[in-house]
Amino acid sequence: MDTTKKKPGNKIDVDNLLNSLRPRGRFQLTQYFLLASSFVACCASFLKLLFIAYVPETTCKRLTDSQLAAFGYEGNVTDGITYQSCSIQIYNRNSSQNETLSCINGYAYSMNKYKSFVSEWDLVCENGYLSELSQTLYAIGCFVGAFIIPIFSDKYGRKPAHFISFVLLLINEMILPMVRAYWVFALLRLTEGIFNYGMVMPAYSTMLELFPGSIRTVFAASSGIIWGSSMLLMSPLAYLCRNATWRISCLVFGIIATSFFFEFWFVEESIRWLITNDKLKATRKIVKRAAKENKVNFNEVWEKCVVVCKTMMPMQEKNGEPVPEAKVEDLGVMTLVRDPLARKISLILIFNALMNSLTYYGIYMTAAELAGNYYLNFFLTSIMEVSGNVFMLFILRKFQRRTTMVCFQSFSGISLIISVVIKFAIEPGAGTAVANKVFTLLGMFGISASFCVLWLYAPEVYPTNLRNSGLGLMGMGSAFGNMIAPFSRYTARHIAWLPSTIFGVGITLGSFFLITLPESKDTQMPTTMDDVRKLKTEYKFKSRPKDTLVS
Incomplete structure (x- = not known):
């Protein structure tokens, strides 16, 4: 088993590999737009x-006849009542005082209630x-x-x-x-x-x-x-x-x-992630696909990658494949x-x-x-x-x-x-x-x-x-x-x-x-x-x- 030594601190030049694969090749563009x-x-x-x-625009729903009667109103007479977005201003005829009521009957909306979850759930x-x-x-x-x-x-x-x-x-x-x-x-x-x-x-x-x-x-x-x-x-x-x-x-x-x-x-x-984390077997598979789609010679590209790995990382040979001994920092x-x-x-x-x-x-x-x-x-x-x-x-x-x-x-x-x-x-x-x-x-x-x-x-x-x-x-x-x-x-x-x-x-x-x-x-x-x-x-x-x- 042969081992190629190197000085610690060197790194794999992935850009060199990517350039060898044609950086604007079909593989890269396809991956890019699929991810995009x-x-x-x-x-x-x-x-x-x-x-x-x-x-939507909101107003309080109108009071019922029985509710109006409690304030001294009869029939269709509604003078003295103002329906606002979050309250009702009403003049109490029984006590002769102005009062403010909440929207006790709910809300009326300027559009279909179910067009917005705000109106469906009354989040106003x-x-x-x-x-x-x-x-x-x-x-x-x-x-x-x-x-x-x-x-x-x-x-x-x-x-x-x-x-x-x-x-x-x-x-x-x-x-x-x-x-x-x-x-x-x-x-x-x-x-x-x-x-x-x-x-x-x-x-x-x-x-x-x-x-x-x-x-x-x-x-x-x-x-x-x-x-x-x-x-x-x-x-x-x-x-x-x-x-x-x-x-x-x-x-x-x-x-x-x-x-x-x-x-x-x-x-x-990502080829860059694979090489950084010493996953060269997976790298080879993807590089082979990229070379095929980009119409470049895989053997030449891979040999270049192996050379880079051997000169920049400590390597062992196992079944003809480069295996790194040391990892990037x-x-x-x-x-x-x-x-x-x-x-x-x-x-x-x-x-x-x-x-x-x-x-x-x-x-x-x-x-x-x-x-x-x-x-x-x-x-x-x-x-x-x-x-x-x-x-x-x-x-x-x-x-x-x-x-x-x-x-x-x-x-x-x-x-x-x-x-x-x-x-x-x-x-x-x-x-x-x-x-x-x-x-x-x-x-x-x-x-x-x-x-x-x-x-x-x-x-x-x-x-x-x-x-x-x-x-x-x-x-x-x-x-x-x-x-x-x-x-x-x-x-x-x-x-x-x-x-x-x-x-x-x-x-x-x-x-x-x-x-x-x-x-x-x-x-x-x-x-x-x-x-x-x-x-x-x-x-x-x-x-x-x-x-x-x-x-």
């Missing part, structure tokens, strides 16, 4: 509540917070999923985490429209958040790990465009269901998760806390993920408060998201990641602050309503691009065995912002200027923190924290690094 199709299910899971939890007035609570519970589920699933994904693989979560999400979606009690619905929204995040996070990691650093930017940015396009589909879908009950609409949105069946048979495990989750640079990166990224998420989803949540048609406002907001991501794709080719994030975040923050000033510091009119909508949409343009770059940047500054855990922490920050975002709609009804002010100030502050982080443009993904420190050092003195090892 799960974005549609993810968007449907989150945004459906904006359409099935619509809050003193129970109004419950409609927003269901979305907050969903965000709590996302928070839990962002903590648990990445650990599972880093240990057992991207594919198991993705598909187990996808199946559970589909089951959850099929049960949700059938529930008859609000609290059961709210509990299912909690589990839906866990499964949805567990489904999309490993998918996104795998999508990025398909490509070498030289073209990763293009495909990461393209994922933002696909995400925005998925959001764009929700408005016409909701419009088509506008006359259906909320249960039918919920089922239509849930059926999208059946795309799982198309993915399952074709999506493979095993980094525990606590490294994110103990290592000063990892801790700094994580805290800044968590804060920015929180503010980006809060602003991004908050703008969607408050779309109904803008002037004009609700469905049209949502559609225009989605259009601005796609436009921002397309523009960002071209900008990223010329500028650094940090510069791009800072510019887009600052642009969004300033636009949202201007929208507040226009709406509340200038005399109201048709022109101010339009200007307010324009600057709010510009805020979405900036934050959607910033959010996309943030998720492109983060995987590039975490080492391989911390990557999903780091993304998980970011996901927790994002989920916390998502958790708060539903109440921006509730807040906007009472303190209309507050949500956009918080959005604008928060993301502008976050952009200053981003300047202190290492740059990752034109680099390969790091394997160890030393590689991350190398990124920070090289960009202090050079416009771009010469080389960085990858896993």
